[in-house]
Amino acid sequence: MWPNAIIFTCFLALRLRRCAADLCNWTGSGFAAAVDSRIVLQVRLRCTEGSVRWLYPGQALRVVLEPNLSSSRRTTVCIKPSPSLGGGSVFVERAGELELLVPDGRRPERQVFCFRADGPHWPALYLQVGPQGDGAWSRRTMGFRYELLGNRSHGGLRASCRPCDDTELLMAVCNSDFVVRGHIWNVSHDSERQTSLVDVLAVRVYWQRSGVFELQVSPSASPRSWRGRIHALLRCQVKPGDGEFLFTGSEHFGEAWLGCAPRYKDFLSVYQHARTARRNSCDFPLD
Secondary structure, eight states: OHHHHHHHHHTOGGGOEEOOOOSSEEEEEOGGGGTOTTOEEEEEEOSSEEEEEEESOOSEEEEEEOOOOSSSOOOEEEEEEOGGGTTEEEEEEETTEEEEEEOSSOOOTTOOEEEEOOSSSOOEEEEEEOOOOTTTGGGOEEEEEEEEEOHHHHHHSOSOOSOOOHHHHHHHHHHOSEEEEEEEEEEEEETTTTEEEEEEEEEEEEEESSSSSEEOOOTTOOSOOEEEEEEEEGGGOOOOOSSOEEEEEEEETTEEEEOOOOBHHHHHHHHHHHHHTTOOSSOOOOO
């Protein structure tokens, strides 16, 4: 039984083979398992986000996430399995026990799995490979992307559907992964993922962590504009609206997620009052 095999490998401390990796990402093979099936490969990663790619997977891979953080520790870990993870399971190690996080079997390619990591030890993940047919293991690649989230990231990925209050809005324009001003082009809904997708045509990108919003290079695009997509929870019932909005939020696994999104004129009123009272959290460019 696989649970027995997992427990067996957990006690084989002398059989753990450590693997080389850069600070954020690891790519390696499971060929060692062909010599001794009891070998558990162990990897230590020291970034708050990155990827794991396991070629020719053996029986099990242990990944310890211990980022070098000068600030407070991150309290939530999220992983996004690769499409080829079918046939493998992911477990979270807590106090020597393994808890199932990602079950074996088919799963939506874009699904993300998260867990709390606020204990005294850095989180460890076990990638366990199920029984395979002859020769099937040699053709497989498994892996996942990971992110460690803190209070700052949670500010962008809102669990609540209520509008942001003034304090939350003033913090969002300072701490979000992206802040853009623009119009809602279209809204579509995905019942399987329980999300909505907001197409935004932006006239100003104040900042963004990556390239979610892309500059339109069409000669007819005047003045300059950017196009991007923002994800939101389906239950928040996001609808198209007229007028100009200020969109803020966080980026996770290359996707933008909606945080605060007031009408731009409403944000200006809040910000100007806060600046007059010297309560603004940061200086925001007004134009």
